[in-house]
Amino acid sequence: MFSNKVNAWYAIFAALLMLTANMQGKTSVSKQAFGHTSEGTAVDIYTLADGKVEARIMTYGGIVVSLRTPDRNGKIDDVVLGCDSVEKYEAQTAHFGGIVGRYANRIAHGTFKLDGKTYSIPKNDGDNALHGGLRGFDKKIWAAKEITDGIELTYVSKDGEEGFPGTLTTTVRYTLSGSALRIEYSATTDKDTVLNLTNHSYFDLAGQGKGDVLGHVLTTPSCASARGTTTTSCWIIRQAICRRRPKCMSRPLAGF
Secondary structure, eight states: OHHHHHHHHHHHHHHHHHHHHHHHHOOEEEEEEEEEOTTOOEEEEEEEEOSSOEEEEESBTTOEEEEEEEOTTSOEEEOBOOOSSHHHHHHOOSOTTOEEOSBOSEEGGGEEEETTEEEEOOOOBTTBEETTSTTOGGGSBOEEEEETTEEEEEEEEOTTGGGOOSOEEEEEEEEEETTEEEEEEEEEESSOEEEBOEEOOOBOTTOTTSOOSTTOOOOOOOHHHHTTOSSOOOOOOEEEEEOSSSOEEOEESSOO
């Protein structure tokens, strides 16, 4: 009898430990209003939290507004730069934390050729088109929905927007799991087009507004070695020429 009771208590204790572990490891997703654009469009902000790390992403530009994470001593701080209102995000020109597209970086002379045709993109960086033109993806309102461990944002860029060919439907997923924030990009198009998507966050591991980063040392493991682990992060820069296929996944430069 005593042995059976002891075994029963052990079973209950083990079940409680498993339940507690599952509760601590589950990512919560919440939504709240964050203001309006200058055009009057409502902007929402989503908070992803797993008990250790908290990420906040808003529907204006898919911007990572904050990323609160502990340092080696357990001190929690926001390690990405950003603003505290939609109005300030609209006014800034540094592309803080946003989804950059259709084409991240510069297109020389604001023109490119594809399938024998020349396309012109508005110049906004001297003689170049930078980060998708005058109003890139980081200045658009994205449709949002909750998914497991995060959110999914979608934006439809019409044929000819900022000079790019094809109607492009882009989906970006933000998930927080194992204290790692993951951003995944995919897109479909009805014409051949160019595509180079990325995130434009600025990091300060000491915490936002707490000095420069000149003394910081960054170690980036290879994507191949980081894949499948939960203790290292791997930032993957992706680019592609998006062809007319059922789904165009952006092609990683290396590693995957």
